[in-house]
Amino acid sequence: MSTAVSIGRQTAAHDRVREVPLFDLTGQRQRLGGRIEARIDEVLKHGQFILGPEVDEVEARLAEFCGARHAIAVSSGRDALTMALMALGVGPGDAVFVPGFTFSATAGAIAPLGADPVFVDVDLKSFNMDPAALDAAIVEVVAEGRLTPRVVMPVDLYGLPADYPAIGEVAARHGMTVLADAAQSFGGAMAGRHVGQLAPISATSFYPTKPLGAYGDGGAIFTEDGDLADAVRQIRTHGRQGSGDEAMRLGMTGRLDTIQAAVLLVKLEGFEAELRHRADAAAAYTEMLSEVVATPALPSSSVSAWALYTIRTPGRDRLKERLDRARIGSGLFYRVPLHRHPALQKWVPEGLTLPVSERLADEVLSLPIHADITEAEIHYVTGQVLAALD
Ligand SMILES: Cc1ncc(COP(=O)(O)O)c(C=O)c1O
Known part of the structure; x- marks a missing residue:
């Protein structure tokens, strides 16, 4: 075994390692706990638990971090995918192409809208959607004639961005758009562009063990498209426009809690x-x-x-x-x-x-x-x- 490896964080010499958990948030809690508690305390004091000022602030920080024009903070990664599909107008009779190797939520986000998930094989080395298999799957759906190919939803498995240039080319050739399931990859990048900018619309998760994790459920949607961003903002608050009473479209309860926004603001630093x-x-x-x-x-x-x-x-x-x-x-x-x-x-x-x-x-x-x-x-x-x- 090489001993040349240095990752900068040492276990004290007397701490012989006897156990290593898969995930461990205790070190981060020790480093950041005081600041997180102070920010949560501010929320408890101002009392705006839904869409409080920390939500606007975290959206600005998230957009700044990844260079996306719009960041919308939402209730979870799975809800982010569903709301993005709703904003794209996906519904019954539409086909959404997903990799066959991913977490079940990738497909679970599609089916409730009445659309059909279509499973595409992945690449052995990258673990991500295989663009050639995607092309073949779309051709098959077109030939069958039952569904309209609408959206390709690649997943950035384990944090590695999917092959967006190749997938984008296939999608464009078939008149489809790309929604990135970036639940695992916020913080990743490709060819100098951050996750959040790699597809026309991207969805991530702040599940506690994700690279950027909240202290509960959370997620975000990123897009360059102002109309899509407006649609998602309506959808996450029951379809309402701002504080208006009318439902402009069907929506859901899809907001990020203010307390989770406060946690994320400290963790982002x-x-x-x-x-x-x-x-x-x-x-x-x-x-x-x-x-x-x-x-x-x-x-x-x-x-x-x-x-x-x-x-x-x-x-x-x-x-x-x-x-x-x-x-x-x-x-x-x-x-x-x-x-x-x-x-x-x-x-x-x-x-x-x-x-x-x-x-x-x-x-x-x-x-x-x-x-x-x-x-x-x-x-x-x-x-x-x-x-x-x-
Ligand atoms: C690839 C993928 N998609 C979607 C999700 C759903 O995210 P959340 O748990 O925040 O709903 C996850 C969560 O693990 C995921 O790994």
Whole structure:
């Protein structure tokens, strides 16, 4: 094992590592707790729990961070996807193309609108939607004639932006738009542009264990398009325009709580440094593990937010058992590809196989990564992985 790896955060020499959780927010809480409590206290004092001034402030900070013209703070990542689809006018008879290998919420955000999710296979190395498979799936839907292809919804799995240039080209050729499921990738970038600017409309999540996590549910929508932004603002407050009584369109209860906005404002201040730490931790893992397992691809023009560090090995289940015994938290994201979920069977064409998604479901394993992981913890994890696969 290389000892050249340095990620800047050390475990004290006397703290022999005996346990490494998959996610750990305690270090961040120690660093930021006092400031977060002070900002929450301000909200308790002014009492504007819904759409208070912190929501406007966090929207401005989020837009500034990622360079998007409009940022709209909403109730969760899943709601962000649904509201973006509502703003795009997606409904019954429309097809929305999603990768077969993602969290179930990607498809769950589509079905309640009466539209059909269409499952597309992914690329083995990037884990993200395969543009050639997307093109073939759209051609098939057009030939069948039952649905109108409307939206492509790539996912930035584990924090790595999808191949937006290629996917955008396919979507444009078929007269479709792209909605980025960037739930895992806020903080990532591609060719010098941040997540939030990579698609005409993007949705992210502030679930507590996401790279930028709130202390509860939360999410945001980013777009350059003022009309879409206005539509989303109406939709998140029951379709109302500002404080008007009339519902201008059908909406939902989709706002980010003011208290969560206050938490995010503090977390945003240190977010760049946390992203760098995650990237250093990922580089350390890759340096130590790339000869024994498939380590995550990182195209040279891409920046991952490293929501998860995910390796691939045919000995995955044996490895997981060993890590469990060594008290190392690991995750199987995702053990079930989308087209195998019971709740989604209605939208799965008979005989559909997605070979790469199915293979990944058997081979992926996510290792601990978070904003405060130490060098000693990474050495402990890699030591156990190397011993298990020896
Ligand atoms: C790819 C993906 N899409 C959507 C979501 C939903 O986000 P939320 O939990 O904030 O609703 C998640 C959350 O884990 C996700 O990973």
